[in-house]
Amino acid sequence: MKNINWNNKEEVLEEVKKDGSKLILASKELKNDFDVVMEAIKNFSWCIEDAGERARDNRDIIKEVLKRNSTYIEYASDRLRDDDEIMGIALEKDHWNLRFASDRFKDNKDLVMSLIKKCSGVVKYASPRLRNDIDIIKECIKEYGTSVFEYTNDEIRDNREIMLEAIKVTGFNIQYASDRLRNDEELLKIAFNTCNWAFEYAGDKIKEKYNSADDFYNKKIKNAKNNL
Incomplete structure (x- = not known):
């Protein structure tokens, strides 16, 4: 076996x-060498994790990595994860890369x-301010x-307008409403339209007033339909 001088x-x-x-075996100096790192990532892009700080702060190296696997933006320097061009490439390839972006x-x-128009779940990685922004939520x-x-x-969970919109989409959302709104009989009626087990998330006052989901349905929904 050939003895390699990793320096x-x-x-x-x-x-x-x-x-x-x-690349993991290379010396600290060579883990930051442009030529060495560039050659390594061309056939094993994951090795960017083992590259030195200077290499992970090199725009051309990170661009080469993103061509192969955009999720490895995770290993780019803080500076490049705040760079418009670099993050633009990463987000265009995969909207979930927002989780690695700068604040x-x-x-x-x-x-x-x-991004949420492509996949609403991305909101998980938005800032606290935007996760509570009315337009974003809608x-x-x-x-x-x-x-x-x-x-x-x-x-937000106590905002009746917002929760009403959400419950119209799926009654499942009533579970996220505030205690006050989970005791709102009108909201619960709407929730029942798309979610038969919405009563499970009803507030204590409603559960005290109605013995069960069937009881609520018969008195608040079925009777109302019969009276039309």
């Missing part, structure tokens, strides 16, 4: 050209709005984003 650039280059995963991107309303609801309420504050 020797020519020898290391020869090795990483054959197997990029061997500036996560708090960009226009950007987040465009767009998530429109896109059937039931999970948005897992990340909102109590004020």
Whole structure:
């Protein structure tokens, strides 16, 4: 077996050209060498995890990595994860890469709005401010984003207008409403239209007033229909 000098650039280059995963064995200096790292990622992009800080802050190296697997933006430097061009490439390839972006991107309303139109679940990685933004929440609801309420504050959960819109999409969303709204009989009636087991999430006052989901249905929904 050939003994490799992992401090020797020519020898290391020869090795990483054959197997990029061997970058992990290179010296600290060569893990930051442009030529060595670039050759390594061409056949094993995951090795960017083992590259040095300078290499992970190199725009051309990270671009090469993104061509192969955009989720490896995770290993780019903080500076590049706040870079418009680099993050633009990463987000265009995969909207879930928002989770690796800088706070500036996560708090960009226009950007987040465009991403949740592709997949409402991305709101999970938006800034706290945007996760509680009315426009963002309404767009998530429109896109059937039931999970948005897992990340909102109590004020949003107690907003009757918002919760009404959400419950019209699916009665399942009543579980996220505030105690006050889960005791709102009109909201519960609407929830029943799309979710037969919405009564499970009803507030204590409603459960005290009605013995069961069937009792609620018969008195508040069935009787109302019969009286039309």
